[in-house]
Amino acid sequence: MDRLPRWADVALVPLISLLLAAIISALVLLFIGQSPVEAFEVMVDGALGSPYGWGYTLYYTTSFIFTGLAVTVAFHAGLFNIGGEGQAQLGGLGVALVCLSLPWPHWTLALAAATLGAALFGAAWAAVPAYLQAKRGSHIVITTIMFNYIAAALLVYLLVDVLRPQGQMDPATARFPVGAKLPTLDQIPGFNLIFQRPVPANVTLFIALAMAVVVWAILWRTRLGYQIRAFGKSEAAAKYAGINPTRIILVTMILSGALAGMMSINNVMGEAERLLQNSSEGAGFIGIAVALMGRNHPIGVVLAALLFGFLYQGGAELGLWTSIPIEMRIVVQGLVILFTGALDMMVRMFLARIFGLFRSHKLGAA
Amino acid sequence: MADMENAGRQETAAPFAIELKGISKAFGPVQANKDINIAVPKGTIHGIIGENGAGKSTLMSILYGFYKADSGTIHINGRPTRIPDSQSAIRAGIGMVFQHFKLVQNFSVLENVVLGAEEGALLNTSLAKARKVLTDLARDYELDVDPDAMIEDLSVGHQQRVEILKALYRQADILILDEPTGVLTPDEADHLFRILKGLKEQGKTIILITHKLREIMEATDNVSVMRRGTMVATVRTAETSPEALAELMVGRKVLLEVEKKPASPGQVVLKVEDLRVRDEHKVERLKGVSFEIRAGEILGIAGVAGNGQSELLEALGGIERATGRISLNGAELPLSGAGADGQSRRAAGIAHVPEDRQRLGLIMDFTAWENIAFGYFGDPAYQRNALFMDNDALREDTRRKMETFDVRPPDPWLPAKSFSGGNQQKIVVAREIERNPDLLLIGQPTRGVDIGAIEFIHKQIVALRDQGKAILLVSVELDEIMSLSDRIAVMFDGHIMGFRDPEKTDERELGMMMAGIAEKGAA
Numbered sequence: 001m002d003r004l005p006r007w008a009d010v011a012l013v014p015l016i017s018l019l020l021a022a023i024i025s026a027l028v029l030l031f032i033g034q035s036p037v038e039a040f041e042v043m044v045d046g047a048l049g050s051p052y053g054w055g056y057t058l059y060y061t062t063s064f065i066f067t068g069l070a071v072t073v074a075f076h077a078g079l080f081n082i083g084g085e086g087q088a089q090l091g092g093l094g095v096a097l098v099c100l101s102l103p104w105p106h107w108t109l110a111l112a113a114a115t116l117g118a119a120l121f122g123a124a125w126a127a128v129p130a131y132l133q134a135k136r137g138s139h140i141v142i143t144t145i146m147f148n149y150i151a152a153a154l155l156v157y158l159l160v161d162v163l164r165p166q167g168q169m170d171p172a173t174a175r176f177p178v179g180a181k182l183p184t185l186d187q188i189p190g191f192n193l194i195f196q197r198p199v200p201a202n203v204t205l206f207i208a209l210a211m212a213v214v215v216w217a218i219l220w221r222t223r224l225g226y227q228i229r230a231f232g233k234s235e236a237a238a239k240y241a242g243i244n245p246t247r248i249i250l251v252t253m254i255l256s257g258a259l260a261g262m263m264s265i266n267n268v269m270g271e272a273e274r275l276l277q278n279s280s281e282g283a284g285f286i287g288i289a290v291a292l293m294g295r296n297h298p299i300g301v302v303l304a305a306l307l308f309g310f311l312y313q314g315g316a317e318l319g320l321w322t323s324i325p326i327e328m329r330i331v332v333q334g335l336v337i338l339f340t341g342a343l344d345m346m347v348r349m350f351l352a353r354i355f356g357l358f359r360s361h362k363l364g365a366a
Numbered sequence: 367m368a369d370m371e372n373a374g375r376q377e378t379a380a381p382f383a384i385e386l387k388g389i390s391k392a393f394g395p396v397q398a399n400k401d402i403n404i405a406v407p408k409g410t411i412h413g414i415i416g417e418n419g420a421g422k423s424t425l426m427s428i429l430y431g432f433y434k435a436d437s438g439t440i441h442i443n444g445r446p447t448r449i450p451d452s453q454s455a456i457r458a459g460i461g462m463v464f465q466h467f468k469l470v471q472n473f474s475v476l477e478n479v480v481l482g483a484e485e486g487a488l489l490n491t492s493l494a495k496a497r498k499v500l501t502d503l504a505r506d507y508e509l510d511v512d513p514d515a516m517i518e519d520l521s522v523g524h525q526q527r528v529e530i531l532k533a534l535y536r537q538a539d540i541l542i543l544d545e546p547t548g549v550l551t552p553d554e555a556d557h558l559f560r561i562l563k564g565l566k567e568q569g570k571t572i573i574l575i576t577h578k579l580r581e582i583m584e585a586t587d588n589v590s591v592m593r594r595g596t597m598v599a600t601v602r603t604a605e606t607s608p609e610a611l612a613e614l615m616v617g618r619k620v621l622l623e624v625e626k627k628p629a630s631p632g633q634v635v636l637k638v639e640d641l642r643v644r645d646e647h648k649v650e651r652l653k654g655v656s657f658e659i660r661a662g663e664i665l666g667i668a669g670v671a672g673n674g675q676s677e678l679l680e681a682l683g684g685i686e687r688a689t690g691r692i693s694l695n696g697a698e699l700p701l702s703g704a705g706a707d708g709q710s711r712r713a714a715g716i717a718h719v720p721e722d723r724q725r726l727g728l729i730m731d732f733t734a735w736e737n738i739a740f741g742y743f744g745d746p747a748y749q750r751n752a753l754f755m756d757n758d759a760l761r762e763d764t765r766r767k768m769e770t771f772d773v774r775p776p777d778p779w780l781p782a783k784s785f786s787g788g789n790q791q792k793i794v795v796a797r798e799i800e801r802n803p804d805l806l807l808i809g810q811p812t813r814g815v816d817i818g819a820i821e822f823i824h825k826q827i828v829a830l831r832d833q834g835k836a837i838l839l840v841s842v843e844l845d846e847i848m849s850l851s852d853r854i855a856v857m858f859d860g861h862i863m864g865f866r867d868p869e870k871t872d873e874r875e876l877g878m879m880m881a882g883i884a885e886k887g888a889a
Contacts, residue, residue: 217754221754221755221757222753222754222755223743223744223749223755226736226739226743226755227743229729229732230729230732230740233729233730233731233732234725234726234729234730236725236726237725237726237727237728237729237740239685239707239708239726240683240685240708240718240720240726240727240741241708241709241740241741241743242684242707242708242709242710242711242712242741243708244707356394
């Protein structure tokens with residue numbers, strides 16, 4: 001197959017994929033007797049039309065950056081971490097335990113400690129499947145999926161029987177102390193000029209962006225990243241070079257799990273301010289799509305996370321303001337994942353053929 | 367009917383089995399075949415020779431219907447023929463024997479021959495018919511193979527015969543063989559050439575694609591030379607020489623013989639005792655080999671691929687676990703557990719150019735500069751500080767090594783997969799030799815490497831020897847072993863059959879040892 005120019009590979013392919021997803025989504029809307037134009041207007045207006053909408057879009061984006069990065073790191077080592085969901089929920093547990101342990105005097109201290117707790121719990125939850133893969137050959141895809149279920153069950157038990165305060169009805173922890181409350185964008189000087197109403201997006205957004213830079217630096221600027229990428233490209237060659245497979249699998253999955261776990265400072269600490277059941281709400285799975293669409297590069301992940309943030313918020317608006325069922329948001333997400341992830345090669349091959357035509361014309365003229 | 371008459375008339379006018387006229391084929395910007403003209407007379411063996419990437423395989427793929435030519439025509443027995451797929455090629459009487467056999471391992475010979483050419487719904491009638499045809503073919507062409515043997519139980523040479531039988535069973539008149547001797551012992555290769563001559567006498571036409579000049583000289587009537595997608599010459603084999611062909615292939619004069627002074631071996635660098643390796647199925651692949659290599663000496667390991675040479679290299683390189691004892695300059699090295707990995711071996715002074723550079727030696731998606739650090743990423747020279755790598759220094763080092771080893775194009779940013787086989791190998795050799803190792807392990811140094819680069823790599827190996835380094839050379843090319851080695855060990859079935867002095871042995875004796883026939887010689 002002919003190679004595509006880099007700009008086409010990075011920008012044109014995802015763009016066309018998105019367009020195709022949009023077209024099919026529009027057809028589905030027409031089929032159920034709704035107006036695609038109206039739906040699109042509501043989504044764009046609700047998610048991007050006001051600072052308030054952006055406040056929600058960026059809140060979702062923050063979570064997706066973390067889980068997208070988690071999948072990305074593992075992917076570069078040739079590991080498919082589908083356990084982001086479970087790792088994020090365990091991260092939430094870490095956040096809750098940290099936040100509830102002390103009457104935190106200031107949010108910065110609480111944030112530092114909670115970030116550490118989230119990363120540790122997420123990493124620990126990923127380390128077990130990693131160990132099983134490295135030492136016992138249990139396939140990491142299978143074990144991480146199973147660990148999602150175990151995490152969910154574990155949290156139900158803990159929330160119902162252990163962490164639930166006496167007299168409270170719903171399975172959740174107590175509310176976190178005031179000192180552990182993270183400033184939202186409307187409370188940050190400078191940003192409060194734009195965000196004048198309370199929004200869920202909070203300081204965690206900046207941690208997410210910082211982590212994107214950190215992930216990039218680790219993968220492409222350190223010896224560890226070099227070894228991770230080499231191992232991911234060819235396990236046999238890595239062995240020739242003397243790269244220790246066990247170490248790489250463990251370290252990579254610990255990094256990946258830590259990133260997934262850190263997502264919980266956004267939703268558990270920044271928004272809910274207590275640990276609820278199913279706190280991650282599927283963001284762990286969205287991370288797979290985000291990484292796929294972002295070409296497993298931190299910049300791509302940030303952009304893809306923004307897109308999925310838009311879809312999440314826009315989809316919610318659909319449910320609020322139109323008679324279009326909220327499930328439509330799942331359909332649209334599904335189509336975006338289908339076209340940008342699974343059917344990516346279709347667009348790529350089509351484009352390669354077109355570029356090939358141009359090239360042979362140029363050659364013929366020369 | 368008119369067609370037939372027409373064809374008959376043309377046949378008398380042009381008695382060519384195959385005639386290709388003006389064949390061109392481009393893959394994107396790469397012109398793989400440029401206006402190729404070739405005419406193969408009926409009942410001859412026609413060699414096609416050229417370096418890797420010269421366009422031989424593309425041309426044959428067009429003839430066999432795998433690719434469609436951008437322009438040009440194919441004439442079979444004087445008749446213009448369209449070959450859009452391999453079924454049409456078979457109908458036109460063309461049979462292909464691929465370099466990598468396409469046989470079902472757990473089917474019998476008979477079943478493999480019939481596969482895809484069954485007649486009717488009942489398998490038994492086809493099998494009975496095939497059995498009779500096979501018996502006749504075996505009698506006529508020295509192609510005897512037990513029809514009921516399972517493929518997995520056959521030697522490589524016999525498997526190749528099954529491939530030829532498959533083509534003949536489909537009534538091929540024109541046989542194309544792609545690098546047929548790559549996996550054969552010299553004896554098996556001789557047998558193959560006898561079969562081909564027999565087929566020729568029966569009026570079959572044979573096209574032999576190879577990069578081995580000796581085989582061309584030995585087996586063909588005419589030879590066509592390809593270079594960079596064009597057909598540069600077609601000559602009668604009797605009227606040319608290996609030197610002339612090599613020059614045509616490369617486009618300049620080439621030194622076929624390796625120039626080297628007699629060795630002056632120093633003290634023992636590597637000592638190997640009773641080295642054994644088991645594969646993942648617990649089958650012993652290396653069955654207790656012992657030898658020594660001295661400083662300033664090249665020990666060549668001859669043998670048919672798959673007789674334990676790969677395991678030997680990988681055990682010494684720290685890739686495979688092994689038992690036994692090895693010591694480097696008197697210091698024993700661990701063979702399993704901690705310290706038995708590629709990093710420790712490099713630290714001890716062993717460099718390793720692996721047999722399969724694309725699978726082991728390089729990360730094909732990595733850039734040249736990333737590959738120069740492969741295995742040596744711990745080098746302090748490549749570290750900027752405790753945290754980050756110094757990629758600028760690494761690229762500078764790469765640029766320097768690419769220049770010294772004449773890697774083309776000398777662009778550190780190019781991914782390894784964009785280089786030709788020869789230049790990929792130069793990157794690996796540059797990386798390993800420039801480390802100034804005490805011992806160099808080098809496997810198949812010139813596999814898939816063009817003649818110009820072969821000359822260069824051989825010179826580098828000899829130069830390293832002359833600096834007083836020990837070299838373990840593994841190659842399936844007997845010529846290479848004979849011309850480079852100071853001492854030859856022949857491996858068969860995981861054992862060393864014996865050691866020979868290259869000055870005092872010949873291909874026949876080594877060939878017998880490679881087939882496991884000679885008695886085990888004393889070390």
